[in-house]
Every structure is written in C-alpha cells, then in structure tokens.
Amino acid sequence: NAGVTQTPKFQVLKTGQSMTLQCAQDMNHNSMYWYRQDPGMGLRLIYYSASEGTTDKGEVPNGYNVSRLNKREFSLRLESAAPSQTSVYFCASDLLAGGAYEQYFGPGTRLTVT
Amino acid sequence: QQPVQSPQAVILREGEDAVINCSSSKALYSVHWYRQKHGEAPVFLMILLKGGEQKGHDKISASFNEKKQQSSLYLTASQLSYSGTYFCGTERRGGSEKLVFGKGTKLTVNP
Numbered sequence: 001n002a003g004v005t006q007t008p009k010f011q012v013l014k015t016g017q018s019m020t021l022q023c024a025q026d027m028n029h030n031s032m033y034w035y036r037q038d039p040g041m042g043l044r045l046i047y048y049s050a051s052e053g054t055t056d057k058g059e060v061p062n063g064y065n066v067s068r069l070n071k072r073e074f075s076l077r078l079e080s081a082a083p084s085q086t087s088v089y090f091c092a093s094d095l096l097a098g099g100a101y102e103q104y105f106g107p108g109t110r111l112t113v114t
Numbered sequence: 115q116q117p118v119q120s121p122q123a124v125i126l127r128e129g130e131d132a133v134i135n136c137s138s139s140k141a142l143y144s145v146h147w148y149r150q151k152h153g154e155a156p157v158f159l160m161i162l163l164k165g166g167e168q169k170g171h172d173k174i175s176a177s178f179n180e181k182k183q184q185s186s187l188y189l190t191a192s193q194l195s196y197s198g199t200y201f202c203g204t205e206r207r208g209g210s211e212k213l214v215f216g217k218g219t220k221l222t223v224n225p
Contacts, residue, residue: 033212033213035215040217041217042116042201042215042216042217042218043156043201043203043215044215045212045213045214048212056212058212059214090155090156097212098205098207098212100143100144100146100161100163100205101161102146102158102161103146103148103156103158103203103213104158105155105156105157106155107154107155108155
C-alpha cells in the first residue's frame with residue numbers, strides 16, 4: 001500500500017516550457033486535490049476532483065489544468081510555466097470531499113521555473 | 115476565507131506546553147489539524163466536528179468552539195518530535211466541498 005505517490009520529485013523548467021505532474025493513490029479514495037505551498041502562505045488549493053469525472057477550481061487555478069484520468073490518477077499540467085509558479089506542489093486524496101475525512105498527502109514535487 | 119492561525123511561531127523547551135489557535139469568520143462544519151516537518155508532506159493529526167465529535171491523535175488534544183468558529187490545539191509536555199509547522203484546515207457545510215488551510219504555526223522544541 002503506497003498511499004499517494006507523485007512524480008517527479010524535483011523539476012527545473014525554463015519560462016514557457018510545459019510539464020505534467022502525476023499523482024496516483026491506491027486507497028480507493030473518491031476525492032483528489034492539488035495544492036501549492038509557498039513560504040509563509042500555507043497550502044493553497046489549485047484544483048480538486050470530488051469524484052471520478054469531475055474537476056473544480058480551487059483558490060489559485062490560473063495557469064494550470066487538471067485531468068482526473070481514472071479513480072486512481074489525477075494530473076496537473078502547466079501549459080506555459082512562469083517564475084511565479086516556482087513552488088512545492090502536493091497532491092492529496094480523501095474518501096469524500098466535504099465529508100470531514102483525513103487527507104493523505106503525497107511527498108511533493110519541488111518545481112523551479114527560471 | 116482562509117482561517118487565521120496564531121501565533122505564527124513559538125519556541126519551547128522540552129516538557130513545556132503550547133496552544134495554537136485557529137479562527138474563522140464563517141460558520142464551520144469541521145476543523146482539521148495537520149503537522150508538517152521540514153521537507154516533508156503534511157500529516158494528519160485530528161479532526162473536530164460540529165457537535166463535538168473528535169477523531170484523531172492520542173497525545174494531542176484540541177477543542178472546537180462552534181459559536182466562536184474557533185479551534186485550539188493543545189500540545190502538552192512537548193517533545194523534540196513535536197517540532198514542525200502546524201496547519202489548521204476548515205470546512206463549511208453549504209459551501210463548496212473543500213478544505214481551506216491557514217498559513218501555519220511554526221513550533222520549535224529545544225532540548
């Protein structure tokens with residue numbers, strides 16, 4: 001039981017490049033989330049997927065797109081990376097959004113955009 | 115509507131107690147607490163629900179005042195392993211289905 005896995009762990013991009021962050025969970029959770037974490041800002045929600053087949057914007061969605069590929073996988077895409085997107089990205093999952101369930105976090109992806 | 119945490123940082127010696135507060139301007143359904151060590155992912159500690167139900171950790175306690183939309187996390191007889199950044203997250207019923215996290219409280223426990 002691996003929990004929540006994320007790839008890659010580290011990435012350096014140049015401004016304008018694109019990339020996809022991958023996330024997978026093996027806990028049969030319905031809901032999945034993408035957060036970014038910047039110093040002093042806490043965890044800010046980018047997008048979430050309450051259930052397979054649905055996605056919704058969070059607090060800071062601009063510059064990102066997501067795909068809920070199946071129940072296990074939720075990817076985050078940066079179409080044209082900007083230095084402001086330098087951050088640590090965490091994927092998380094829980095049994096059901098809004099149901100007061102524990103969220104499980106992946107190990108994070110540290111992204112630098114130069 | 116990001117919840118407000120206080121204090122922003124606290125430094126303790128081993129064995130001392132600490133209280134971390136989390137407040138919201140909106141009516142809450144639940145309050146979550148997570149701890150994050152440097153360079154690691156956040157880890158769940160506890161959930162407090164409207165109505166008094168509590169789920170979580172043996173050695174850390176918390177309270178939830180529904181009328182004041184406030185929660186407090188109590189760390190007693192602190193250990194070195196308690197060091198990290200503590201985040202509260204709040205959920206509202208009737209609002210969107212998402213957890214909103216505060217900016218965190220950095221706790222340092224020294225020998």
